[in-house]
Amino acid sequence: MVGLFSVLVLWAALVWRALPALRRPAHRGLWLTVLTATVAITLFQPGVVEWFVRAGASAHLVSLTRNELGVLSAGLVLLFVVDTVRSRRLRTFVILGLAAAMGSLLVLDRIGVEQSASHMALQGPADPSTLYWLILVAAHLLGDAVAVVVCWDYSRRAEDRDLVGSLRLFAAGSVLAIVFWSGYLFNLCFHTAGTLPCLSLVISVHGLFRAGSLLVPTATACARSASDLRTTWRLWPLWRDLVVAVPHVTLTKPQRSRVQDVLRPRSPLSLQAHRQTIETYDAMLELQQYVGPDAYEQALLRARHAGLYGDRLTAAALAGALDQARRAKLAGSPPSAPRPLPGVDRGSTTTLLSIARIWPAVAGRTAAEPGTPG
Template sequence: MAPDPALALAAAGPTGIQAFGDALAVPSVVCLWVAVLLRIPAALRSPQQRGLLLAVATAAAAMTLNLPAVVTYAMRDPAHSHAVGLVRNLIGVLSAGAVLYFVAAATSGRRLRFAAGVTTLVLLTALVSLDAAAPDHGTHTMPPQGSPVPSLAYWLVLISAHLLANTSCVFVCWRYSRQAESRTLAMGLRLFGLGTALAGLFWLAYLLKALFGSTWAMPYLPLMMNLHGLLRAAALLVPSLFTLRRTLADTATAWRLWPLWRDLVQAVPHVALTRPRATRLVELLWPPVPRNLLVYRKVIETRDAILILGEYVAQDAPERARGHVTGAGVPGPRRAAAELACVLKEARHNKLLGLPCPPGAADRPAAGPALSAGAEGTELEDETKFLVAVAQAYGSPTTRAFVPRQPEASEGEVKPS
């Protein structure tokens, strides 16, 4: 049996957990930037998403500047160590301010957003002032032993900024995720809130160290911070993932519907908005209508074709189709679709041969229950599922074995040879 990764990580102790957390640093930052780049177009169209995008983008910038390789490169000249440390912390506070702005945008109007902006400006000014007032120093750090650099007050302001923003954000995400009607929004808020909670625990551990010298949580901090980055990236990508899933599902549905739709549209071409492409692969790669309308158009046009072809079905066709399907041993749940597929085969055959409508066909609604089943009066999703089942049955050996019966020619008409 393969070892459980979680148990193996726990057995490795704090050192192993810290190494694992450090290993997530680069993947976390990469995922954040990918999420930011992918969601920029949506954020430009939707003001509600701009605060969230800003919060994630500034968090990505702050975490990028904290990558060991970036820190090493930035500090290759020891004279720059002070400036690098200050810039990293200022961008971190800017990230906290972006989270506050996101919270304000989600809960209230301009007044609270203005207050979030003012608070961020005050905190940034306080950090710069406390840094300037401190004795000469290099890198900003909180060493295992000794006083924080540049000062305890500086670190308390920095930690307070993050805790204020993170606590407010977790509360808002939890509250609004429970009220959200959209699954996409609820999941995004929960992921963002969980990531923010981990960032809050990260800064809480620094607060305990600053005030009480507690260091037991230090090995776990890289894991907390980098998981926070992955969760925020996931939160930002939730709409894209739902869109991708819907696109893949629509593509699969259109692929299954295409053979039935093509055959019916060949018989009654006027129901189609566009002519069928050469192959269904071409149809899916270069759809003749907007991609999000492809399945909708296929369903509507297939239904319209079914209703029109009902005029070319003999009165006994549904009964013959039912007997054929039952004799072929088609399971009960698929019989209705198989019966309709057989009736459609006969109707299409009659229409393409130019045979006259059977007597009384125009007076029967949709040529009987077999044609009306699933074709109207149901929700689009249920109708789509039924038509997919009909399309699958249409290409089955059972339907291919069904022999259409030509309707009798009415008096005075000559049956085609």
């Protein structure tokens, strides 16, 4: 079940990331490497092998194809990591070695077929010869061992955070591949068939890591969108009230509700969150001309009496002072010399969201307090 899930996730990741990865040289080699590995892992699933057999292909042919694609995948892994060091000579050496390994498997398989009928299980070797399997396992171990070293080292020096995440997940998948092929070689030498279920689980989890290495940019984009959505949603009541009082700071009028603002945004969420943040700060700076002489101190005192402390105390005091200034502006009070509010000039999004969080509970109370201007 884990193997089937791993295969489905791999194919979904490949389809999802096909166009973006093929357009970027830094991710193209990774995508092609995962593609060949995915085809090989797919042909390793017993249900897939049985389907091909029922369709008319021999189990021997399926197994041979899987092994050839596995060696190709290992060679592409080496090419992928060689490209990071930009050595043409090393690249040529890897290509020649890959061609020799794949050609050797075909020759050895042909010799084995001519000498005797191949007797095997669905997940067994295409040819029982020792040399055949030594070449296959050595190709995988070499490719994955180099991938672990180079991917991890390069990820520590790369500046692209998505590429760093992809390389590290790819390295983790290569570690699991080393475990799988080492265990498979041990099983072939000592006939410990009881380890096969554990090895199948290892190679399935390896597939999930390979899929994860492709989906890092997608995960980053989703996290960024979620952050923009959170900012837009939490900021909306504060932004709406302030830009109504200071309409010239905004490019567009607020919609009727923040649900509409999120479900029918007038611009991409990233741009909208950025724009609303800037417009809210502009409105706050403008409203400092309408802050009463003791508005902040009174709001601070009320927040203390309400049992607030720390960052919530500061946010509540700022919200109370801003609400007083907003009401004064709406009432037509003349502006005066700006009275800077603590923390507003630094433009911290964290401070802004703290004020927005407490704004619905504070807005509307300032004007009801006796002695408060506006």
